[in-house]
Amino acid sequence: MEQELPRNHPPVVSPQLWQAAWAEMLVKEKAHARARDALAAERRRMPWMAVEKAYLFEGPDGQMSLIDLFEGRRQLIVYRAFFEPGVFGWPDHACRGCSLGADQVSHLAHLNARDTTLAYASRAPQADIARLKARMGWEMPWYTITDSFDADFGVDEWHGHNVFIRDGDRVFRTYLINSRGDEAMGSVWSYLDATPLGRQEAWEDSPAGYPRTPPYKWWNWHDNYAAEAAPDPKWVEVSDAGEAAFRNDPETKA
Template sequence: MSNASIVTPQEWETARQELLVKEKAHTRAGDALAAERRRMPRMPVDTSYAFEGPNGPASLLDLFEGRSQLIVYRFFFEPGVGTWPEGGCVGCSLMADQDAHPAHLNARGITFAYVSRAPQAEIARLKERMGWDVPWYTLTDSFDADFGVDEWHGTNVFLREGEQVFRTYFVNGRGDEALGSTFSYLDVAPFGRQEEWEESPAGTPQSPTYRWWRRHDEYGTEAGKWDDTLDRVLGAGEQKRA
């Protein structure tokens, strides 16, 4: 048993409401940070980095898979780490277990991928064992050193404009611990959640709040049409956001 006090339901609700004020302030501060993050300066990436993928050689542009935004997590799976070759870094593996289904990020024009030093045969085996469904590439050059992930895990974010790639954001350490959900990745992406309530730079693509949501196997299908009966429920939730 903890040393927390035992109270009546009314006293508990009072304490919850007092804490809720602070939690809402924390959420609003997170929204403001995400808005500032979307205004980070961009760094051109002019080096032609090379990777190995399940289908052979791949460039950094290839990792985008035709989308405009790319989030890359450096997964430590290589000789000398963890229980190689049976498994990779336990912390990276925990991160991978909590990563949301990539279809939701894909729907917002984002590709999420892992990069490691392990060869593709070992990556394929581990993906099969763990049930992970994220594109995973083998590092072949200085990409990890150049982007701060040669000695420690980290997440790099990129934006593509035509053939030009820009680095827009980087987080590592405990900052990585907060990632994993669809929304946490959207909040570090160049265009954010792309919903109308967000405070974003002019020209950022945006759509009505919530209405892009689908079950992960229904994006772009007849079954994936928005159910208008949800507008009332989600509209009520939007009012509570304030």
Template sequence: MKTPPIVSPQEWDVARQDLLVEEKKLTRARDALAAKRRRMPWMAVEKEYRFDGPEGPVSLLDLFEGRRQLIVYRAFYAPDVTTYPQGGGAYPERACVGCSFLADQVAHPAHLNARDTTLAFVSRAPQAEIQGLKERMGWELIPWYTITDDFDKDFGVDEWHGTNAFVRDGERIYRTYF
């Protein structure tokens, strides 16, 4: 195994301080980019979008669950999704590998909800399949809806997974980020 140079504690401290300068520069750049993201203009959502949920049809406004902000993750789970079917199963037993990995990372929504934010997943699969997948994978806490119209196409997630953020002012909905 090829290793980096072995140095004294003093040389290590110098190297660490040099790296820290670069890390701080990156942190300041990331903070500036985050501020720019927060200043992005909003786009009014003029179309009425509908989804199927575990309790029946719902609107995009319903997905907010009364909160001000909504984060919608388009997860690839549908009859035509065939990521890695060899030896690992295919639809409906599994969803997109990357989308599944992301779903595995979703924690209890209480902290998001306390910040007036709702997270929802949407897919093209029917609710019966979504509910079965959620139960098999232990994703019961993720609100997950079936796309029934052009939502995915209109918001740039018809050919790939993606995250859109929305905010509402009363019943008006605005897209704030993708």
């Protein structure tokens, strides 16, 4: 049955009045975007905490260390998902909230291109995790917690994304996003904004010496990163033109 609109909905106006209202709201949208960028810049200056304990996980091929979860990359984001006995949905499903979040995960190739790995971790055995991933169509690496990792990093009773960076075999915890902050996670940008190196683009406010590349240029089709060592010249031309038009448009200018 078709539902009626709420009685107290906003007024219906002409295209001209709508455009004026949108332009007024856009000023606030841009202020919000700049505040979000400033917050991410502060995250990149958060102190790091050395991880001294040797944590162990179970993966599809056996036992793995926290270092192994990086898959050779410099940054790691570990989401603690609740899929285990005692959680609503077991054994057919993971927690509904965690599952909704898993459905939002963007294609991992784009994160990997920024030297960043995303992994999920639960206390369910690997056989159950494999079954769940196949049922739900999820492709992120998903490991079994075997020790106090979840308790030590504040995610034993509630979900959350812990962020790590490594220097060789040394691992550092850099950030934690949990509670309502978790609901917005899933896009390439929400993940990268939580990391110590950020989006690694030239416009960002990052400490001196941090990796920076021009925006847009590193973007690629998710199946083409490995094949293309440098940005395609045609894509550079297209993205330059698009960026110039974007920057010169007063309505979209950041």
